[in-house]
Amino acid sequence: MDSSATSFFYRTAFQGPVRAGLAALALGREKLYPPAAASGVEQGYEGQLDRIAVTAVGHWRGEGMALVEKVTDDMREARA
Numbered sequence: 001m002d003s004s005a006t007s008f009f010y011r012t013a014f015q016g017p018v019r020a021g022l023a024a025l026a027l028g029r030e031k032l033y034p035p036a037a038a039s040g041v042e043q044g045y046e047g048q049l050d051r052i053a054v055t056a057v058g059h060w061r062g063e064g065m066a067l068v069e070k071v072t073d074d075m076r077e078a079r080a
Helices: 004-008 012-029 073-079
Strands: 051-056 064-069
Touching (some): 012 051, 012 064
Antiparallel strands (some): 051 064
């Protein structure tokens, strides 16, 4: 999801939440959005999506990482 900042033009402080939201949408659709440019540098991914690692950077001590996972029926039953 490297091109998300370019596509949505958001500030550094919002990188984490925006990318986590995009990851959740991609997991729900079971497909990543296509590369932003046709240069061939970014490659699309057509495999199965179970989890997506989300990264964010900040101006000062704002770096972060999150793992967004798809919720399955097995997970729902285990919590019940």
